[in-house]
Amino acid sequence: MAATTETLTAERILEATEEVLRRYGPAKATVVDVARVLGVSHGSVYRHFRTKAALREAVTERWLERTIVALRPHVETGEPADERLTGWLTALFALKRRKAGGDPELMATFQVLIGENSAVVDRHEEHLVEQIARILEDGHREGVFTAPERDLTSTARAVFDATDRFHNPAHAADWSAPDAEDAFTAVVSLVQRALRA
Amino acid sequence: MAATTETLTAERILEATEEVLRRYGPAKATVVDVARVLGVSHGSVYRHFRTKAALREAVTERWLERTIVALRPHVETGEPADERLTGWLTALFALKRRKAGGDPELMATFQVLIGENSAVVDRHEEHLVEQIARILEDGHREGVFTAPERDLTSTARAVFDATDRFHNPAHAADWSAPDAEDAFTAVVSLVQRALRA
DNA sequence: GCGATGACAGATTTCAATATCTGTCATTCA
DNA sequence: TGAATGACAGATATTGAAATCTGTCATCGC
Incomplete structure (x- = not known):
């Protein structure tokens, strides 16, 4: 004003x-x-900004960028790679869940923007997958994780996809269920069992 | 008329x-x-039917029931449990994807009904998880799968959750992507690695 | 000269009047 | 007698006229 x-x-x-x-x-x-x-x-x-759509796209990008930044520290802890992976996934889930629970309306707004800008979201997911890949790579070097059957990126993508239910805003409504935490832990240990040497 | x-x-x-x-x-x-x-x-x-909502709920139930029936044969093939699990997951993905691709409008209709009837959907998911659990149980008996760290049902649930992206209609839009098939295969082999003895 | 303005055309949204739908129930009909 | 009807009240959806918004651009003023 x-x-x-x-x-x-x-x-x-x-x-x-x-x-x-x-x-x-x-x-x-x-x-x-x-x-x-x-x-x-x-x-x-x-x-x-050339159009309203471009403006909203830029906001979406900024919003997603914050998640990347917030997770960066979890990629490079001193911990062994397997613990780091669990830590990273837990941080991502906690982050998303806190946002969704804290302000459901804002989350709904965010979801609309995400739906409008799938190209931005795709790039964002690539960044997240890269962070996972870096942890997997370290884990392989440390001997904590087995040699991957397929290339690192597609394994990282598989980890991302397998945990989709716990970070994709489309599922935000399920995150307040009483057994969400257990379901998350179960999937993470499934993933860990698949990767560990 | x-x-x-x-x-x-x-x-x-x-x-x-x-x-x-x-x-x-x-x-x-x-x-x-x-x-x-x-x-x-x-x-x-x-x-x-007491209300329009009850009518739509009954249609939703019927619709979901068809998936359960279509998958039943895949629970009880003669194959080893690990192959059966892959077969079951592949059948579920193929089924959903065929529906989504074949008639996107009908899929959209279906999604609206699903959104209106989450209680019905919850019961449906329980049935699917039961089918997975039965395969896991056989696999354990056959010695194909390792003894589960946690109870069978929650492991089955984890398998269901980990593959969510490939059967939850909320993700139907992604299923026509060129790399959807690869992503699916990658997650399935991740899951298999986690379970195999 | 360069960023800011506001009038404008066409597209989109809002709003209120009108029409249709949901759910009930007294009545009909076989 | 028990299934089917259709008129009805209140809730919901449709519609089209009026208001607002988007994106452009000739003009302004620092």
């Missing part, structure tokens, strides 16, 4: 867009709203 | 409801439509 004297940057627009999405949800958030928050005309927003 | 002289049974109503859902989709299918197909007044439909 208040006009600031700061220069208008892509960064500031993204922040405003996030705020508007949070407040009004994905269906009602408009470019005009974003401009109003920034105290500029909506034409100015279009100087930085 | 044509009035038949046959007596009105729950079975005939369910068939008509399926037809109406197929033709108009979940949003536009009405009880009046169902009655029209049967050539009766909608009041007569309410003699057999």
Whole structure:
């Protein structure tokens, strides 16, 4: 509502867009709203983002990037690779679950954005799979994991896919079930048994 | 449209409801439509099903039941348990994928019904998990699978969860990707490695 | 000169009036 | 007598006119 004297940057627009999405949800958030928050005309927003879709895509990217950053430390702990893998998967599940439980509406908004930007999501998944692959590679070097039958990336992808139920927002509704924790642990130990030497 | 002289049974109503859902989709299918197909007044439909929701639930149940029946033969082949497990999982994936690919609109309808009837879906999943558990039990007896670390049912559940991406209709959109087959094979061999003696 | 503006056309959404549907039940008919 | 009917009240969906939004661009002012 208040006009600031700061220069208008892509960064500031993204922040405003996030705020508007949070407040009004994905269906009602408009470019005009974003401009109003920034105290500029909506034409100015279009100087930085070609379309509304591009703006929302950029927000999605930012949002997903945060998960990558939050998980990075778990890739490079001093622990043995098998423990690191469990730690990484647990951190991912905890992260997603905390978000979903803490603010279900925001999660719903997020899911809509994800549905709109599958290309961004694909790239994001590739990053996550890379992090798993790095742990598997270390595990192989340490002798904790057996030599993979197939290439590292597709094994990493298999680990990602096998645990999909516990990080894919499409399943967020199941995460509050009383046995979600047990189900997660069971799948993780299944995966560990498959990988361990 | 044509009035038949046959007596009105729950079975005939369910068939008509399926037809109406197929033709108009979940949003536009009405009880009046169902009655029209049967050539009766909608009041007569309410003699057999208390509400529209109950009617749709019954259709969902019937629909899911067909999967259970189609998979039953795969539980009891003469094959060793590990091959049977792969066979069962492959059959489930193929079944779902054929449905999704063959008639995407019908699949979308089905997904809406599933969303409306989570209790029915939960019971259905339990049946599928039971089928897996039976294969695991045989495998343990045959010495093909290692003694389970945890109880059979929760291991079976873990197998079901780990392969979720390849049977949960929520992921139907991914099944036509060129690498879906490979991803499936990778997860199945991961699961097999975890279970084998 | 360069970022910002706001009027504009066409696309999309909202809103309220209208129509249809759900679920009930007193009545009919075989 | 017991299945089937259809009129009905309240809930839900449809529709089309009015309002708002998206994306462009000629113009402004620092």
